[in-house]
Amino acid sequence: MKLSITAPDRRSRTLWTIAGCLILFSAIFIGAWLYGEQALMTSLDARKLPPSWLHPFGTDWLGRDMFARTLAGIRISLGVGLSAAIFSSFIALILGLAAALLGRSVDTVVTWLVDVGMATPHLVLLILISFACGGGARGVIIAVAVSHWPSLTRVIRAEVLALLSSEYVTLSRQLGKGPYWIARRHLLPHVVPQFLVGLLLLFPHAILHSAGLTFLGFGMSPHTPAIGALLADSMRYLSMGLWWLAVAPGLVLIISVKAFDILGNNVRAIMDPKTQRE
Amino acid sequence: MNKGTVVRYLFGKFARLLVLIAAVATLSFVLVSYSPIDPVDAYVGAAVLKISPEQRAVIAQRWGLDRPPVERYLKWAGHLARGDFGISTIFNQPVLAVIGSRFVTSFWLMALAWSISGLLGFGLGLTAGAMEDSLVDRGIRFYAYTMASTPTFWMGMVMLMFFSIYLGWTPVGGAWPLGLSGAQATLGQRLHHLLLPAATLSLIGVAQIALHTREKTIEAVRSDYALFARAQGESTLGIVFQRAVRNVALPAVTLQFASLGELFGGAVLAEQVFAYPGLGRATVEAGIRGDVPLLLGIVLFSTFFVFTGNTLADIIYRLVDPRISGIRRAES
Numbered sequence: 001m002k003l004s005i006t007a008p009d010r011r012s013r014t015l016w017t018i019a020g021c022l023i024l025f026s027a028i029f030i031g032a033w034l035y036g037e038q039a040l041m042t043s044l045d046a047r048k049l050p051p052s053w054l055h056p057f058g059t060d061w062l063g064r065d066m067f068a069r070t071l072a073g074i075r076i077s078l079g080v081g082l083s084a085a086i087f088s089s090f091i092a093l094i095l096g097l098a099a100a101l102l103g104r105s106v107d108t109v110v111t112w113l114v115d116v117g118m119a120t121p122h123l124v125l126l127i128l129i130s131f132a133c134g135g136g137a138r139g140v141i142i143a144v145a146v147s148h149w150p151s152l153t154r155v156i157r158a159e160v161l162a163l164l165s166s167e168y169v170t171l172s173r174q175l176g177k178g179p180y181w182i183a184r185r186h187l188l189p190h191v192v193p194q195f196l197v198g199l200l201l202l203f204p205h206a207i208l209h210s211a212g213l214t215f216l217g218f219g220m221s222p223h224t225p226a227i228g229a230l231l232a233d234s235m236r237y238l239s240m241g242l243w244w245l246a247v248a249p250g251l252v253l254i255i256s257v258k259a260f261d262i263l264g265n266n267v268r269a270i271m272d273p274k275t276q277r278e
Numbered sequence: 279m280n281k282g283t284v285v286r287y288l289f290g291k292f293a294r295l296l297v298l299i300a301a302v303a304t305l306s307f308v309l310v311s312y313s314p315i316d317p318v319d320a321y322v323g324a325a326v327l328k329i330s331p332e333q334r335a336v337i338a339q340r341w342g343l344d345r346p347p348v349e350r351y352l353k354w355a356g357h358l359a360r361g362d363f364g365i366s367t368i369f370n371q372p373v374l375a376v377i378g379s380r381f382v383t384s385f386w387l388m389a390l391a392w393s394i395s396g397l398l399g400f401g402l403g404l405t406a407g408a409m410e411d412s413l414v415d416r417g418i419r420f421y422a423y424t425m426a427s428t429p430t431f432w433m434g435m436v437m438l439m440f441f442s443i444y445l446g447w448t449p450v451g452g453a454w455p456l457g458l459s460g461a462q463a464t465l466g467q468r469l470h471h472l473l474l475p476a477a478t479l480s481l482i483g484v485a486q487i488a489l490h491t492r493e494k495t496i497e498a499v500r501s502d503y504a505l506f507a508r509a510q511g512e513s514t515l516g517i518v519f520q521r522a523v524r525n526v527a528l529p530a531v532t533l534q535f536a537s538l539g540e541l542f543g544g545a546v547l548a549e550q551v552f553a554y555p556g557l558g559r560a561t562v563e564a565g566i567r568g569d570v571p572l573l574l575g576i577v578l579f580s581t582f583f584v585f586t587g588n589t590l591a592d593i594i595y596r597l598v599d600p601r602i603s604g605i606r607r608a609e610s
């Protein structure tokens with residue numbers, strides 16, 4: 001009896017996981033805000049120190065604290081990834097709705113655009129667009145935003161098309177309800193959760209791709225040390241055995257990306273009526 | 279399936295490829311022509327202060343940059359149609375020659391990584407699916423999900439630090455020993471240099487195929503034929519590895535062919551970390567140093583590469599899966 005009280009059911013476990021991820025992100029942002037200044041402070045007596053209590057991630061070749069640099073870098077990367085993913089999902093929302101609602105010719109064009117958008121490897125497309133935007137943080141955001149919409153567009157289009165041919169929408173129509181009523185009462189409640197989950201699940205991709213693009217040298221200048229640029233910098237010191245320059249920042253990046261992935265999947269489980277009450 | 283339908287299928291695919299290439303070429307050209315990066319500046323690099331405006335004009339004229347974009351586009355498209363991709367500004371060679379020689383170097387890397395990740399991922403997926411919810415399954419799932427969140431370049435850096443610098447087992451970078459050319463290096467040396475980048479790509483590439491195979495295996499274990507086999511006394515492992523394996527292999531093979539785009543992207547990052555002189559590194563250099571003809575050429579080439587992968591996946595499905603009868607349903 002006692003066991004069934006202490007062991008949380010799946011729903012509350014999901015909610016706790018979501019809360020945990022949100023706490024992690026706020027910790028990153030607050031930490032970057034508190035320690036951001038330190039990321040730029042050089043101290044020549046404390047160069048190339050391995051991790052210790054004072055410097056949990058060690059220090060770099062200029063004596064900058066790697067923990068502070070990592071926090072600042074991950075904050076920039078998350079910011080870039082988030083804005084890119086939000087842009088991208090709005091493109092997907094508009095195109096997906098247009099394809100499903102505006103008739104056959106628009107649908108053909110959008111479907112074809114999706115095919116073209118998926119035809120070139122993501123990274124090559126990212127490099128091309130970021131080159132076209134002349135690099136910089138703006139270039140990275142635009143590149144990631146412009147290259148990530150096709151799959152979500154497909155999802156939204158398919159969802160709306162399935163809804164429009166569903167029995168209850170047909171019934172509403174026969175009962176004389178107008179298109180506006182149907183859109184508000186039948187489409188929105190279905191599409192909004194799909195859209196939000198799609199948006200959340202786009203974050204990990206967007207963050208990883210923007211980090212990759214910065215690592216390759218497109219985008220941020222050394223003055224805005226995103227995590228990718230930081231790791232690219234560290235490359236030069238690897239052969240000297242300064243392993244801590246790369247290991248800990250990378251792990252922080254993986255944990256944040258994974259947290260977004262877990263967040264997205266848990267939110268989906270909560271929003272999906274089939275798994276909602278499990 | 280008779281000869282006529284096969285020819286029609288291939289012709290249809292070819293026509294699609296042409297339309298796709300034309301679309302990608304046009305869109306890329308428009309994108310590139312809006313770039314604020316001046317190709318002449320990017321070309322001369324650090325010497326930008328030493329050259330006079332007249333010299334710049336000469337370079338611009340030689341490249342045809344003094345013409346309006348529409349005229350440049352028509353000229354470029356005309357050359358493309360004749361198979362002339364132009365001259366790479368950083369390598370000073372025809373774009374196709376650069377892509378060809380670089381791709382051969384990349385090909386070995388991608389082929390090795392592709393086969394290892396495919397086989398390993400398939401095996402892991404089968405094992406995880408056969409032992410659903412066991413400790414092994416959880417371990418494999420955890421590994422796959424973590425790899426899906428891991429940046430390829432970071433994985434490469436960790437491998438490089440551990441195996442090349444700490445243990446000293448593998449070379450620090452390149453595709454062959456310093457001071458030799460590609461032709462002079464022995465097969466052993468080439469493989470030695472290939473080992474770490476291929477391992478990096480494989481470790482990451484395993485994730486998707488393993489998770490997909492796991493889902494399919496679980497589906498197969500719950501199917502009617504599995505139930506029937508169990509009634510005859512077959513164990514779960516026997517069902518998976520003797521009966522389900524063929525049903526699960528088909529989607530896995532197609533998925534692996536359809537993932538060539540991811541592989542290409544991974545190769546770009548891995549080549550950057552390991553200083554491996556393949557097509558991926560050429561892409562990065564072209565982007566950073568403003569080599570527009572090469573960049574456009576690589577965009578078109580990689581589109582062709584991905585299209586080939588998808589088409590192969592499609593053809594294999596049609597040849598192997600008895601439920602899709604032949605190639606007849608090609609244009610669905």
